[in-house]
Amino acid sequence: MRFRDPQIEMAHGAGGKASRKLIEGLFVPILSGAATQSLSDAAQVEINGIPLAITTDSFVVKPLTFPGGSIGELAVNGTMNDLAVSGAVGKALVATFVLEEGLPTTVLEAEVRAMANAARQAGVSIVGGDTKVVEHGKADKMYVSTTGVGQLMPGVRVDPASVRTGDKVILSGPIGDHGITILLARGDLDFEADLRSDTRCVLPLIQALAREAAPGIRWMRDPTRGGVATSLNELARDCGLGITIFEENIPVRDEVRGACELLGLDPLHIANEGQFLAVVAAEYVELAMNALTLADGGQEARIIGEVREQPASAVLVTTRYGGSRIIDMLVGDPLPRIC
Amino acid sequence: MRFVDEFRDPEIINRTAEEIRRLADPKRHYRLMEVCGGHTHAIYRFGLKDVLPSNIELIHGPGCPVCVLPMGRIDDGLSIAKEQGVTFAAFGDMMRVPGTQGSPLEHKARGIDIRIVYSPSDALKLARANPNKHIMFFAIGFETTAPSTALTLMRAKAEGIKNFSVFCNHVTIIPAIRAILDSPDMRLDAFIGPGHVSTVIGCRPYEWIAVNEGKPIVVSGFEPLDMLQSIVMILRQLNAREARVENQYKRVVPWEGNRAALRAMAEVFQLRPYFEWRGLGFISQSALRIRDGYTPWDAEQRFHVPGVRVTDPRAAQCGEVLKGVLKPAQCKLFGRECTPEHPIGALMVSTEGSCAAYHSYEHRKNLLTNIHTVA
Amino acid sequence: MCLAIPGKIVELVPGSPNLGTVEVVGVRRKVDLGLLQDDMPVPGDWVLIHVGFAMSKISEEDALEQMRTLMMLGEADQAMDEVRGYGLEDHGNYEKLN
Numbered sequence: 001m002r003f004r005d006p007q008i009e010m011a012h013g014a015g016g017k018a019s020r021k022l023i024e025g026l027f028v029p030i031l032s033g034a035a036t037q038s039l040s041d042a043a044q045v046e047i048n049g050i051p052l053a054i055t056t057d058s059f060v061v062k063p064l065t066f067p068g069g070s071i072g073e074l075a076v077n078g079t080m081n082d083l084a085v086s087g088a089v090g091k092a093l094v095a096t097f098v099l100e101e102g103l104p105t106t107v108l109e110a111e112v113r114a115m116a117n118a119a120r121q122a123g124v125s126i127v128g129g130d131t132k133v134v135e136h137g138k139a140d141k142m143y144v145s146t147t148g149v150g151q152l153m154p155g156v157r158v159d160p161a162s163v164r165t166g167d168k169v170i171l172s173g174p175i176g177d178h179g180i181t182i183l184l185a186r187g188d189l190d191f192e193a194d195l196r197s198d199t200r201c202v203l204p205l206i207q208a209l210a211r212e213a214a215p216g217i218r219w220m221r222d223p224t225r226g227g228v229a230t231s232l233n234e235l236a237r238d239c240g241l242g243i244t245i246f247e248e249n250i251p252v253r254d255e256v257r258g259a260c261e262l263l264g265l266d267p268l269h270i271a272n273e274g275q276f277l278a279v280v281a282a283e284y285v286e287l288a289m290n291a292l293t294l295a296d297g298g299q300e301a302r303i304i305g306e307v308r309e310q311p312a313s314a315v316l317v318t319t320r321y322g323g324s325r326i327i328d329m330l331v332g333d334p335l336p337r338i339c
Numbered sequence: 340m341r342f343v344d345e346f347r348d349p350e351i352i353n354r355t356a357e358e359i360r361r362l363a364d365p366k367r368h369y370r371l372m373e374v375c376g377g378h379t380h381a382i383y384r385f386g387l388k389d390v391l392p393s394n395i396e397l398i399h400g401p402g403c404p405v406c407v408l409p410m411g412r413i414d415d416g417l418s419i420a421k422e423q424g425v426t427f428a429a430f431g432d433m434m435r436v437p438g439t440q441g442s443p444l445e446h447k448a449r450g451i452d453i454r455i456v457y458s459p460s461d462a463l464k465l466a467r468a469n470p471n472k473h474i475m476f477f478a479i480g481f482e483t484t485a486p487s488t489a490l491t492l493m494r495a496k497a498e499g500i501k502n503f504s505v506f507c508n509h510v511t512i513i514p515a516i517r518a519i520l521d522s523p524d525m526r527l528d529a530f531i532g533p534g535h536v537s538t539v540i541g542c543r544p545y546e547w548i549a550v551n552e553g554k555p556i557v558v559s560g561f562e563p564l565d566m567l568q569s570i571v572m573i574l575r576q577l578n579a580r581e582a583r584v585e586n587q588y589k590r591v592v593p594w595e596g597n598r599a600a601l602r603a604m605a606e607v608f609q610l611r612p613y614f615e616w617r618g619l620g621f622i623s624q625s626a627l628r629i630r631d632g633y634t635p636w637d638a639e640q641r642f643h644v645p646g647v648r649v650t651d652p653r654a655a656q657c658g659e660v661l662k663g664v665l666k667p668a669q670c671k672l673f674g675r676e677c678t679p680e681h682p683i684g685a686l687m688v689s690t691e692g693s694c695a696a697y698h699s700y701e702h703r704k705n706l707l708t709n710i711h712t713v714a
Numbered sequence: 715m716c717l718a719i720p721g722k723i724v725e726l727v728p729g730s731p732n733l734g735t736v737e738v739v740g741v742r743r744k745v746d747l748g749l750l751q752d753d754m755p756v757p758g759d760w761v762l763i764h765v766g767f768a769m770s771k772i773s774e775e776d777a778l779e780q781m782r783t784l785m786m787l788g789e790a791d792q793a794m795d796e797v798r799g800y801g802l803e804d805h806g807n808y809e810k811l812n
Contacts, residue, residue: 007448008448021680188456188461189461190457190458261343263457311703314703316704319385320349321349321352321563323352324386324389324704325385326699326701326703327700328679328699331435331680332444335432336455337431337691339403339690
């Protein structure tokens with residue numbers, strides 16, 4: 001499945017099908033050659049027998065600051081979360097800054113402070129980094145990229161191949177807050193709502209989950225760009241089974257729902273920066289849910305679905321009255337529609 | 340959400356579905372066409388086919404303004420943006436529709452100023468805020484949307500805003516329905532009528548469908564209970580051998596329509612003698628152009644428009660799917676050369692286009708044997 | 715052409731004769747009320763919003779009436795079963811009950 005598009009489009013960075021095609025069709029074959037490897041949020045490497053997890057992520061967001069956070073927090077939480085859903089406790093981060101000439105120092109300083117705060121809260125150290133300055137107009141003020149290294153949590157193994165029919169799908173909290181906040185903060189659509197990004201480090205929640213239900217955890221992911229639908233489609237594709245989600249169980253804030261209805265968007269496709277999905281074996285689900293809902297910030301966790309044989313490699317959303325629809329990965333960025 | 344959640348109540352949906360099963364004659368096969376793309380989208384989004392008996396077939400109609408827009412019109416709009424350096428502003432729905440040189444989003448990647456707007460008034464706002472740029476609003480839509488474009492043009496004229504124009508692709512619904520009924524391959528029992536278009540044109544314009552063609556038409560809302568209730572009303576008419584226009588969407592649709600909206604349309608627009616509809620060919624008196632009093636705001640008068648006609652690839656069967664003669668999966672290109680990621684025809688690009696909706700929401704469901712045992 | 719959502723007018727924008735602020739479960743936007751100028755809505759009214767314009771006022775009465783009709787569907791069935799139980803062949807009048 002070679003990547004054949006003649007040029008790079010915005011869609012290739014949106015986290016959905018186009019992104020996947022770029023990664024699977026260009027990056028993976030060239031860099032690792034093993035195109036059939038399932039892609040997870042962090043890679044596991046062994047250095048002299050010591051197992052570590054390593055991951056990297058870049059943050060390109062406009063506007064830089066928005067209700068609930070800023071690029072700095074996203075950069076720390078995002079990488080910590082990628083490690084956490086891979087079963088690792090992030091221990092050290094390095095950060096790269098690509099800064100646009102003319103960026104006010106106050107803006108940079110505010111972001112660095114935000115990162116320091118977020119790192120402190122997450123219990124991780126930012127141990128190094130790099131800075132480059134590019135010409136005015138070449139960087140949208142600033143781009144941040146973070147690379148994180150972490151230690152694997154004992155007893156936690158995350159592998160789509162371990163997913164079985166009957167396993168349950170757990171979601172840590174309401175979806176769509178981040179993506180809709182950003183959309184509204186850009187101002188082009190002229191909507192206002194009392195919404196904030198949900199950016200946070202989910203490591204404590206995953207640690208709570210692991211303490212009570214580690215042997216039951218099959219798979220985890222943080223549904224960032226492309227939303228819950230994209231993450232679950234990736235799982236369905238990787239494990240070959242069907243994921244059924246019960247629509248009425250999906251937690252969505254009223255304002256997110258209202259914005260999505262007005263703009264013709266589906267909350268399942270909207271980015272989140274402070275949530276995670278976990279597939280847990282049925283016999284551990286009660287323990288898992290107890291652990292989560294009692295933990296700080298986990299009260300809104302819900303069981304949103306389960307793994308079934310069919311529809312194979314696809315995700316089905318069902319309603320209480322027996323209606324259902326397949327939900328696919330996003331093709332590009334979610335676009336508002338009027339039809 | 341008020342006026343939305345009540346009409347999604349699962350208990351009542353179940354009961355209405357039971358009523359449909361009770362009314363549907365098992366010896367009969369019903370073919371109902373929902374005209375509007377928004378209804379097509381609702382059918383898939385709410386999984387309504389799952390609650391209908393198998394002898395009620397829903398056929399998707401041509402009421403998708405993106406789907407019926409000929410590629411040449413997109414090329415024309417984008418070429419104005421490219422040659423004249425103007426900003427191309429359009430609804431999100433247009434952004435991925437392919438022209439022969441690529442979609443608006445692909446043009447954006449090449450440096451053309453393309454903006455997504457939620458409202459034509461937002462495009463005018465852009466013009467006010469950027470006096471050194473010309474903003475061209477690429478207008479699409481049926482009579483639901485045309486009045487908003489009309490009002491926006493009236494405001495632009497009243498304020499004397501010179502750096503704003505509209506490339507008008509508004510079309511009207513009645514000629515599309517007529518084209519369906521005139522099609523020799525079409526066998527339909529009744530219509531689920533377009534609810535939001537009717538808030539503007541009212542219910543009278545459909546009377547000929549009942550009187551001359553003998554088909555019931557029920558103007559329907561878009562929530563699951565609206566559509567199911569409309570089907571109940573249609574079945575009752577069919578069982579009683581009646582053919583009438585009924586208004587299921589009373590809470591929003593006035594029988595006489597919206598006079599102020601119709602006045603605004605009449606002030607700004609007039610009917611084009613004919614217009615090409617993708618898949619349906621040339622239809623007379625089916626589309627709107629901007630009147631002479633508004634010429635300075637008419638992008639087609641202000642800028643040179645190549646006016647190239649682009650024919651669809653012969654293998655693409657968009658026309659037959661649009662008319663409901665073929666199901667999406669019956670088109671030879673469906674799911675192979677033509678997918679939502681690489682659409683060949685517009686029915687695959689628009690999220691309410693039959694092919695895209697079927698591909699995204701239903702295609703892989705065929706593996707399921709029993710969907711009804713859900714949690 | 716079809717995406718239109720019900721919203722409540724929370725205030726008329728002072729200084730702009732045709733603009734109102736509409737709210738949909740906490741999401742607010744200024745909406746052009748020009749198409750309803752023959753019967754201008756006031757704060758508290760519910761309108762149908764499409765592309766930033768109010769298309770129509772929503773009638774709460776009609777909405778309630780619709781719900782009543784729908785709720786009666788099942789009950790009318792029960793009533794019919796009773797009637798059938800008496801051995802009276804009276805299917806034809808069912809449609810008229812609703």
